[in-house]
């Protein structure tokens with residue numbers, strides 16, 4: 001029984017989920033994937049990626065005028081991210097609920113940010129805020145053929161940090 005296969009196709013949405021560099025470095029990727037899998041959503045794309053600055057700026061273009069924008073871009077480009085596409089009925093809003101509030105101190109216990117993070121500027125995960133933004137954001141990493149890391153590249157990257 002796969003919940004995401006039961007509904008009619010027109011109800012099925014896709015969202016972009018990204019484990020941010022702190023989530024990857026802290027070894028929380030499996031924990032986060034597990035929460036979406038257990039909920040019943042379907043993983044349709046996965047990529048370990050070193051996000052170039054111009055793609056980080058494209059992804060967060062709606063926040064360009066914010067004072068924290070430069071720090072946000074250096075955070076997102078500071079190390080590998082895990083980019084994912086998740087599919088299912090109501091997945092966009094449901095993923096936002098599973099993720100919790102932007103400020104992890106205000107995120108409810110039981111949510112990803114509520115359980116795993118403390119600072120807004122290190123809030124471990126991204127999830128699209130609308131179906132249209134989901135479609136827009138997914139293509140940014142998945143159409144880029146540069147900066148793809150294999151697990152082997154990543155373990156070398158970690159060794160370089162030591």
Ligand code: IDP
Pocket residue numbers: 063068072101102120121122123125126127129
């Ligand atoms: P969201 O990730 O919950 O959708 P947004 O308002 O879209 O939150 O902001 C995008 C990201 O920018 C946040 O997840 C967080 O990493 C960062 N951010 C948002 N507000 C602040 C802030 O006031 N200071 C520092 N970073 C922020």
Ligand code: MG
Pocket residue numbers: 127129
């Ligand atoms: Mg947002």
